[in-house]
Amino acid sequence: MLEGLSLITSEVALYAALGVVVGTVVVIVPGLGGTFALAIFLPLVFRLDPATGIAFMLAVTAVSGTGNTITSVLFGIPGSASGVASTFDGYPMTQRGEGIRAVAAGLTSSAIGGLIGAIVLALALPFVRPIVLNFRPPEFFALILTAMVLMSFIAGIDKLKALISGGLGLMLSFVGMERSTGTQRYTFGELYLWEGVALVPVLLGLYAVTEMISLMRRGGAIAQRVPQQGPLLQLATGIRDTFRHWKAVLQSSAAGLWVGLAPGLGDSAGQFIAYTQVARTSKNRANFGKGEIEGVVAADAVTNSKDGGALIPTLAFGIPGSSSMAIIIAGFIALGLQPGPTMLTENIDIVWMIVWILVFANLFAAALCMGITPLMAKVTSLRASLIVPPILIACMIGAYSANNNILDIVVLLVFALIGVLLKEFGYSRPIFLIGFVLGALLEHNYLLSVNLFGADFLTRPIVMVIFGALILLVAGPVVGAARRVITRRDRSEQDLSDRR
């Protein structure tokens, strides 16, 4: 493992630091995620030597989740889909004047998640092949469906409205061309809709613009209360909160690793699955979605731990687990390295260097973001007339620059209206968005499962275990509610007969 350290020269360290800064700055802008940052700087990588180029690419990737935390928590603007769950509890905390505490907890948990990812990457490389190969489309389908249903059953949300929200999100994801048959679905003959509704304008409209509309209606500032603690004390409290909720960090990091490890499941799915899992098992589950610090910890630990997991199939099998890993593979090949089994034999020193860079990038990014958080948090106490224009403009640019298409701004407006109505009438925007993000993946895995195994895919052991767990978890609250109704009815009948 120490041989990887010998590759980290001053030039490698400098480019890794540059990658951290660049990655953090770019992902703070709404709509520009880590993949965008990697793509625009790829030409620069081609001019570097292999160790320096890899260090730069990995540093950019490793911190994409970290920078996202700041905007998601402080302004309710997820830089990309993988930052959405951070807004569920982080933004309400900012409105309570606890934004710095929430960011500090999010950054610490994402740094710890990243370290766990790096350690597991180091330890797991030789053993993961059989595990990865056992998880096939039926298992992914079961996992996604389970995550969707469980999310709707989190306490504190009207379950019927949550399920409707999820269903609507899923239905929206079916807009566009069905790939295996070429069937146009709900496109009205518009070429723009062939690829489906673009994700970035949807999430910016549902969250950022909706929040700005709320702010304009309410007046005042994002932070509705004067912070009870100073910035430094809030930072310290946030860091302490992360260690206080160490179980959530471990649970969420493990989910992130697994999601990263499983090719094609994607970053956003990982965050939702981890958040749901922690929300289900937490003692404070009733407060999830209303500004619960454990929710912030759960959402953020996953963002960087997944990178360690995603690098395992990328390095060991040459299979990219996400779009950013696909760009990294392109970079590796351009630098003269072939990801795959030979990477673990002929270039093992590079693999160890990657582990060290992940450790370094996560720690440096967390420190950098903590440094700028108190300054960014001051923005949340600015009055609406100063904060609304730059945020609305950033959203419009973010929506437009995703595809360089002006129609994306129209989509942003439509989803801002939908977001306002969902919020106004008590429907769940997070679950709507989760449905939208996971819909295509759910359908893809369902169709693959049916093609590969027919109806028998439902009887595969892991699928049965996942669905069994789902039935148990859903049946619990339903039976409990039914019991409460029966008990209440018995009592009222008893009261009536007593009065008679």
Place this chain on the structure above:
Amino acid sequence: MRIPRYVLAWLFVTALGVIVAWMVLEALGFSETARTVPLVIGIPTLVLIVIQIIRDGIGVVRSDPTVGAVSEIEQDRYARAAADQREAAATAVAREVAADRSTSMLGAMAWVGALALLIWLAGLLIAIPVFTAAFMKIFGRERWTTIAAFAVGTAVAVYAFFTLVLDVRLYSGLFGDAMPWL
């Protein structure tokens, strides 16, 4: 006449029902592979929406104002009112200013729409300072010096970051396309 909230909630869920029903009917005309999952998801969603329509409809018949649940915006208002009570002395002036500088939902939507329209017509680099100045003056009644600093600063920051650093082409608008020298 102001339409009660519970009627609006019922109208909203009914509109959702109509959209999902149309999607389900439309799906029946797709190929078998393309329609399976939309039907598997769409039909249960429609059933759930019908249940919600009945739930909200009962509220409308009884004129029950609690139907439609307390919205997040109202929760925000309650939270703010409670917070205001606690911090009344310290924030009395700020509250007055905040209440004065707020708008209705339609007003807020109109501002967002106006920005989109400006971008579409004049492009980003013209829309940014114009919108910033108009919003800060009309909505926030800020001083002209603050407005000038924000309007120019935002446009310069956007140009520097997107065009100079990231080399991203910013949308130039209908006028920009017609007048390339702009």
